[in-house]
Amino acid sequence: MYRYDKYDQAMVDARVAEFRDQARRRLEGKMTEDQFKPLRLQNGLYLQLHAYMLRVAVPYGTLNAQQMHMLADIADKYDRGYGHFTTRQNIQYNWIKLEDTADILADLAKVEMHAIQTSGNCIRNISSDQYAGAAADELIDPRPYAELLRQWSSFHPEFLALPRKFKICVIASETDRAAMKLHDIGIRIVKNDAGEIGAAFYVGGGMGRTPMIAPLIREFVPLDQLITYAEACLRVYNRYGRRDNKFKARIKILVHELGKEEYARQVEEEFAHLLTQDIEPPLAELERIKEYFADPAFEAGASDEIDLSDPDFALWVKNNCHAHKQPGYITATISLKPVGGIPGDASAAQMHLMAELGKEYSFDEMRVTHAQNIVLPHVKKADLYTLWQKLDEAGLGAANLDSIEDIIACPGLDYCSLANARSIPVAQKISERFAGNGKTETLGELKLKISGCINACGHHHAGHIGILGVDKKGLENYQLLLGGCEGEDTSLGKITGPGFTEDGIVDAVDKAADVYLAQRQEGERFLDTYRRIGMDPFKEAIYG
Amino acid sequence: MKILTGNDLRTGQVTWWTGQGWSIHVEDAVDVGDQADAIAAREEGARRVNVPYAINAEIDEKGGVRPAHIKDRIRALGPTVRPDLTLKPADPEAGNWVI
Ligand code: SF4
Numbered sequence: 001m002y003r004y005d006k007y008d009q010a011m012v013d014a015r016v017a018e019f020r021d022q023a024r025r026r027l028e029g030k031m032t033e034d035q036f037k038p039l040r041l042q043n044g045l046y047l048q049l050h051a052y053m054l055r056v057a058v059p060y061g062t063l064n065a066q067q068m069h070m071l072a073d074i075a076d077k078y079d080r081g082y083g084h085f086t087t088r089q090n091i092q093y094n095w096i097k098l099e100d101t102a103d104i105l106a107d108l109a110k111v112e113m114h115a116i117q118t119s120g121n122c123i124r125n126i127s128s129d130q131y132a133g134a135a136a137d138e139l140i141d142p143r144p145y146a147e148l149l150r151q152w153s154s155f156h157p158e159f160l161a162l163p164r165k166f167k168i169c170v171i172a173s174e175t176d177r178a179a180m181k182l183h184d185i186g187i188r189i190v191k192n193d194a195g196e197i198g199a200a201f202y203v204g205g206g207m208g209r210t211p212m213i214a215p216l217i218r219e220f221v222p223l224d225q226l227i228t229y230a231e232a233c234l235r236v237y238n239r240y241g242r243r244d245n246k247f248k249a250r251i252k253i254l255v256h257e258l259g260k261e262e263y264a265r266q267v268e269e270e271f272a273h274l275l276t277q278d279i280e281p282p283l284a285e286l287e288r289i290k291e292y293f294a295d296p297a298f299e300a301g302a303s304d305e306i307d308l309s310d311p312d313f314a315l316w317v318k319n320n321c322h323a324h325k326q327p328g329y330i331t332a333t334i335s336l337k338p339v340g341g342i343p344g345d346a347s348a349a350q351m352h353l354m355a356e357l358g359k360e361y362s363f364d365e366m367r368v369t370h371a372q373n374i375v376l377p378h379v380k381k382a383d384l385y386t387l388w389q390k391l392d393e394a395g396l397g398a399a400n401l402d403s404i405e406d407i408i409a410c411p412g413l414d415y416c417s418l419a420n421a422r423s424i425p426v427a428q429k430i431s432e433r434f435a436g437n438g439k440t441e442t443l444g445e446l447k448l449k450i451s452g453c454i455n456a457c458g459h460h461h462a463g464h465i466g467i468l469g470v471d472k473k474g475l476e477n478y479q480l481l482l483g484g485c486e487g488e489d490t491s492l493g494k495i496t497g498p499g500f501t502e503d504g505i506v507d508a509v510d511k512a513a514d515v516y517l518a519q520r521q522e523g524e525r526f527l528d529t530y531r532r533i534g535m536d537p538f539k540e541a542i543y544g
Numbered sequence: 545m546k547i548l549t550g551n552d553l554r555t556g557q558v559t560w561w562t563g564q565g566w567s568i569h570v571e572d573a574v575d576v577g578d579q580a581d582a583i584a585a586r587e588e589g590a591r592r593v594n595v596p597y598a599i600n601a602e603i604d605e606k607g608g609v610r611p612a613h614i615k616d617r618i619r620a621l622g623p624t625v626r627p628d629l630t631l632k633p634a635d636p637e638a639g640n641w642v643i
Contacts, residue, residue: 029591049619051556097555342625414623424625
């Protein structure tokens with residue numbers, strides 16, 4: 001994985017020193033909160049319901065054992081012994097003190113991490129496929145391009161005050177595991193008819209109050225023009241994106257209002273101009289970055305055999321493991337969704353354990369997924385059973401990936417100052433209900449996503465079943481959505497009808513699951529059945 | 545009644561105006577009547593609180609102060625999903641108070 005050079009380190013260290021001074025001046029009363037707020041937000045520090053919250057960037061979700069140990073140490077030393085992995089492949093701490101924050105940032109800088117650009121109207125952490133560099137189905141490893149984009153977008157002077165926040169995702173396989181089309185810019189690395197590798201640009205997707213699927217703006221951008229084209233996309237947005245209305249300021253609104261053809265035309269014009277300016281980073285820099293993403297020293301001829309005689313282990317392998325490009329290896333996902341647990345939360349002890357296991361069994365590499373789980377990308381199949389035993393002993397062996405228990409849930413009203421309703425208790429009740437009634441395994445792939453407000457951090461629009469918390473005359477209420485999907489066949493969920501109480505929404509989900517079980521045809525997932533039979537049978541069962 | 549709340553500038557901890565100072569216990573909050581803005585401006589200026597704001601509250605049947613909105617009741621108690629981290633870790637009924 002990428003390691004900082006002296007420039008990266010100098011930039012991050014300088015930012016820590018700068019923030020230390022800003023925080024000191026705030027605490028001494030030399031700055032008002034109005035003056036300080038934009039500065040702390042630029043360093044990922046929010047003020048939430050119970051305390052300050054610090055969001056730390058995990059670039060394209062990749063981290064090593066030393067970094068994970070540091071995240072655990074920070075949880076222990078400065079927080080309350082845990083952290084929350086987010087749908088943006090980051091981690092958040094909920095109980096941070098302003099007076100400690102500069103020390104935390106200094107600790108992060110020691111392991112090449114930071115919280116820069118995790119908030120504010122700038123280009124946020126670049127996201128990617130959690131199986132990048134390991135997946136059997138990928139064209140190339142997208143991470144060098146994600147890293148190139150990270151370097152280009154970090155402190156980019158032109159894009160630090162965009163009309164609104166901006167999220168970019170890069171993937172390199174047909175299967176979309178990163179909700180690519182629901183980003184401001186989604187980049188899929190593709191091969192054209194001539195066999196050349198380039199990038200397809202999807203621009204103007206997003207969730208929030210106006211969810212939109214990004215349309216394809218350009219089918220093929222040569223990889224040696226990737227940054228130039230991205231810059232052109234951003235420039236058109238920066239120039240014409242609406243600054244007069246926060247709710248219409250995202251690029252999706254601009255692309256929608258201009259129409260994708262007109263937006264693409266303007267980007268082409270800007271792109272042609274930028275090509276004359278020669279802004280693409282030198283190829284040598286890309287080559288330097290690529291060296292960091294060389295394959296680890298896989299053992300040649302490693303066995304593909306896995307002894308599946310332990311049924312619990314066999315279930316975990318079936319549900320939580322993914323095909324690896326290297327014979328004898330496999331990619332394993334650690335579910336952070338124990339039954340009745342808090343989705344995405346990990347204790348410091350669990351983080352330390354995952355770090356140790358990542359070091360021992362996955363070439364010192366881990367990934368955070370947008371579904372709030374942790375991936376060990378390169379596990380030797382011969383080690384898999386031992387690894388699983390260690391995870392299981394620590395309560396990290398849940399075999400429920402992509403099932404109805406593998407719920408994405410935002411922090412909701414338990415932590416978030418923007419929330420209308422709590423998300424986590426709903427997730428807990430649903431996972432307990434389905435673990436209890438034994439339907440989870442029968443249901444198979446069923447992605448359920450919960451947001452505590454219209455901002456959609458819990459991706460409810462993209463859930464096969466989505467739940468949105470709303471405020472109904474001061475009471476928590478939950479709307480149910482069906483038919484969303486964040487994969488290559490991205491679709492947006494539709495609201496079933498009137499909302500529910502907390503217990504009511506759990507019953508409604510159970511009824512929707514039963515409709516699927518009764519009506520499914522051979523090989524159909526919940527989503528396929530919904531797409532075939534439509535909303536009505538579900539509505540009848542739920543409201544009937 | 546109107547009560548005044550905010551966060552401690554240094555720690556971010558939720559605090560409530562008691563008439564003399566700031567407490568982390570909502571039970572200590574007092575009715576500020578029409579004085580909310582004046583107290584808030586004075587206290588924020590002295591950096592004893594960050595982003596204070598007034599909210600509606602009532603005295604509940606047990607004589608305690610109950611903020612009108614669920615968000616402030618969760619602020620007063622702590623996250624309902626981590627009773628161990630709330631101000632009332634030993635009270636199994638504490639979460640019900642929020643709802
Ligand atoms: S969706 Fe709303 S409630 Fe949930 S984390 Fe985002 S802003 Fe907060």
